[in-house]
Amino acid sequence: MRNLLPLRSALAPTTTVAALAAVAATVAVGAGIATAPAAVSAAPARVALVAADAETDVAAVATDGTNVRYQGLTVRIPAAGEGVQAAAQSTSGDLSITVSRSADGSVVVKTDKHEHSVAQAANAITTRTDAAKTCTDTAYALAGWKLPSFTWYYNPAGTPSALSGTAAAAITSGTTALNSACGQRSIGLAANYGGQTSAAVQVGAAGNCIGNDGRNVIGWVAGSGKWLGMTCTYYKTVNGAKTVTGTDTALNTQYKFFTATANCSNAYDLQSVVLHERGHSLGLNHVDQTAHASAVMTPALSACSVGKRTLGLGDYKGLAAMYGTR
Ligand SMILES: [Zn+2]
Known part of the structure; x- marks a missing residue:
């Protein structure tokens, strides 16, 4: 008790x-x-x-x-048979709340909080921590939902000026990096870019999931919370399986991002943040920061690290377990 x-x-x-x-x-x-x-x-x-x-x-x-709040995150209680997760990656860890509603009306709440002291003040590019395990560590954790297909859109409104010429390509790279890793076959879910959109990223500044228009949008938000990237994923239970009905990812312009592989100063790699957030959308949960340091789905990301631009074998195995290979 x-x-x-x-x-x-x-x-x-x-x-x-x-x-x-x-x-x-x-x-x-x-x-x-x-x-x-x-x-x-x-x-x-x-x-x-x-x-x-x-x-x-x-x-x-x-x-x-009506709403459920947890550590600055807010989600609306869904309808029976549906659920929603707010997952926020910060500079020192990751915070999430998942709220689902059972047929009997009860609301099941799952919280997840990880704090890690990883290097944050940096002015030099670093690569993968424990890179030797990138293609040998098979650990992964699943959230329990799957996307039936994945067409995504980019809303460029609010793109930081320093990234105006490179953000779209880095976001695309972070998304297509879901496809494979370590020489393995492609996973059975292809991410299709639907183009630019003016549809809003349905993530509020404070870290709230504000709605689901069924369109999977990634874009920029001037967030007031301590999150670098935040993903809101909605799902419903169909024939006993949790199927995603919409997933949006916000990138917080209050932080500095970079896309190059040189001249980083206290900034965060856009492609790495996107790939991690995409992992949440597709149904991956976190793995232990220390034991599985080479995985993309560790909670924390170091400043100036480009080491999470591609999946580790465990991240890939998790996706392949859900979506098969092709
Ligand atoms: Zn995360």
């Missing part, structure tokens, strides 16, 4: 969350709570939150019955 403190939602009058246990804790929220103030009676219907696993930090999750 663990003690959980009452939580205050920023979106609504005080909402009290009480939980029973770390695993499969049922959290009742809203009008049904005895300690809720009268104002909450007009709030959305009672929502039951269930922690997906022992790692889920239910004490850090707040809801007003």
